[in-house]
Amino acid sequence: MTMKARTTRPLPGETVPASTATARGRTRSTPVRVAVVGATGFVGSATVTALASAGIQCTAVARTPPHTDIPGVVSARADLTDPASLETALTGADVVIHAASYTGNDPAHCVAVNVAGTENLLAAAARNGISRVIYVSTIGVYGSGPHSGIGEYEATPAPVSALSASRLAAEHRVLERGGCVVRPGFVHGPGDRWFVPGFIRIVETLGAWVDEGRSRISIIAVNDLARLLAALAAQYPARNGEVFHACHPDPVTVRKLGQALADSGRLRLPATSxxxxxxxxxxxxxxxTERHLDLIGRDHWYDPTRLWTATAATVGHGPLDHFPA
Structure with a gap:
């Protein structure tokens, strides 16, 4: 799918003539510094790389920060459950990309990290005068399918797990503070420990397709997600209070995903349905469980047009061109 032509919005690393000053005294031509919280994670590490590649200064924030010699990237140690560490780590930043989430099944940890931790991060950002926070959430907040081509405001989220409920609660906190939310589709690429391994386990355990594998799902390569986040962070003015889907514009069928994995030697294709x-x-x-089978047996595809258009980014490849990594 070919996206719209570039608008007048600057791409990451570009500047436009200064005119209106921000609340912190910066102008449109002043380079931004972006703090990536969760910088050693699957999405966070790719986002740090995308920011650096675009010439955007970055603070890589993590509980165990990376040792990096990438130009323009500095490291900082912080924990979502330690407010003081967050305030120090965010010093000098203009934008925060919040890509740190607990993804396990312990309800107490979900609340402590994803909800209370997000509140701590927002408070630390406010104390540093940072009004732009981008939260990396999940399409999991929508709950069970089928979802077929829905836009960001066309379905009411209905999470079915403590994890997804906590991510939705974190979204609400961010939006209430004027930040924006990005809901990625199923993310794949180097470092993926959930989507592709989970897909393979479900299909091979069931030993059959569901409805011939006709269900369609939205996927996105982690590097594409990272460059969209970088472009959103670099944008002026901020797109506060908005929600975006982040996925390839074209959904793919479960059958085609399975075939791609089989071609790479990672999946034994079922013979029945x-x-x-x-x-x-x-x-x-x-x-x-039914939740497992929901992944391969019901539509989960979403319309990402608003984000690709807002960032003036181009896709340039098919949804399976970089799958699997």
């Missing part, structure tokens, strides 16, 4: 209801019954015998 079940209806969704029959798959739930069969899957239960092997420890698969």
């Amino acid at each position: 079940l209806t969704f209801d029959d798959a739930v019954t069969a899957g239960a015998r092997h420890g698969l």
Whole structure:
């Protein structure tokens, strides 16, 4: 799918003539510094690289910060549960990309890190005079499918797990403070420990397609997500209070995903197919829940046009061109 031609918004690293000053005394032509919280994670590390590649100064914030010699990148140690460490780590930043989340199943940790931790981060940003916070959330906040081509404001989130509920609560905190939220589709690429491994486990455990693998899902390469986040962070003026989907414009079928994994030697393709209801019954015998089968048996694709247009970014490749990494 070909996206719209570039608008007049600057690309990452570019500047335009100064005119209106920001609340912190910066102008449109003043380079920004972006703090990436969760800089050693799957998405965070790719985002640090994308910012550096675009010539944007970056502070890589993590509990165990990376040792990096990348020009324009400095490291800082902080923990979402330690407000004082966050305030120090954000010093000098103009924009925060919040890519640090607990992704386990412990409800108490979900609240402590994803909700209270986000509140701590927002408070630290406010104390540093930072009004621009971009939160990396998840399409998981929508809950069970089918979702077929929906826009950001066309469906009410209905999370079905403590994890997704905590991510949605974090979204609300960010939006209430004037930040913006990015909901990525299923992210793949170097460092993926969830989507592709989980997809393979579900398909091979079930041993069958669901409805011939016709369901469509939205995916995005981690490097594409990172450059979209970098472009959003570099933007002037800020797009506060907005929610964006981040995925390739074209959804892919479960069958095509499976074929791509089979071609790379990572998946044994099923020879049979079940209806969704029959798959739930069969899957239960092997420890698969309806939530597992929802991933491969129902549509989960979303319209990302607003983000690609807002950032004036181009796609330049098909959804499976870099899959799997």
